[in-house]
Amino acid sequence: MKFMKSNCLEHSIGSMARVLGVSRSGYYKYLNRHKDRSVAPELTNFLQEKWLKSRKNYGFKRLFQEVKKSNLPYGARKVRKAMKHCKISGKQRKQFRPLTTNSKHGGRIAPDLVQRKFHPNEQNRIWVSDVTFIRTSFGWSYLCMILDLYSRKIVVGRFPIVMILSWYVIRY
Structure with missing residues (x-):
């Protein structure tokens, strides 16, 4: 390889590679291997x-x-x-999350009827619900789900475009 490097001006790389029984790609890999790869x-x-x-x-x-x-x-x-x-890397921006709970208000707080006993003995005895904010290309949408705690099945699931207050309180 050193011979090829020193005689590359007098002979073509292809002809020297053929005579010496070396591949041209191997010669070029050899040249690149010895380049200074340190960081400035x-x-x-x-x-x-x-x-x-x-x-x-x-x-x-x-x-x-x-x-x-x-x-x-x-x-x-x-x-x-x-x-x-x-070892330099930038800080990732935190994704925007809407504030969904405001506990500091003078309004009425609903009583805890379940008293954290989440294992009912019969079906349709305890239903729980949640509202989730979902970012879409049209803005924020809301997913409301009602779950039966006994069977763990979704009783009602709605995906409205606009938040409607009556979906929060379901009475029967």
């Missing part, structure tokens, strides 16, 4: 400085934008590699 200290210092300045918030996208703004000669792959080497 200038880049790592820059990334760490910007990352710490952002209070460890910035991830790849923003750090790469900073590299481009500063006209540093590094591409996306080098920046990712340097971030991995320095």
Whole structure:
């Protein structure tokens, strides 16, 4: 391989590979294997400085934008590699969750009729319900389910577009 590298200006790589019984791809792999693959200290210092300045918030996208703004000669792959080497990662944003419970009010609080005894002896004795908020492409929708605790089967399930107060209180 060293012979091929030193004589590549005088002879073609293909003809030398044929004579020496080596594949051309093997020669090129040999050349790439010996390239310096270390991370540039200038880049790592820059990334760490910007990352710490952002209070460890910035991830790849923003750090790469900073590299481009500063006209540093590094591409996306080098920046990712340097971030991995320095153990730099951005903080994930928490997904928005609606506040569903407001216990600090002067309104009436429903009594606990079940008294936390969730194992009834007969069917249709205790029903429980819950309302779940579901984000859709049209906005928030609400899923209301009523469950029989004895059989663990859903008695009623509704998926309305608009929240209706009468779905909260079902009397019979």
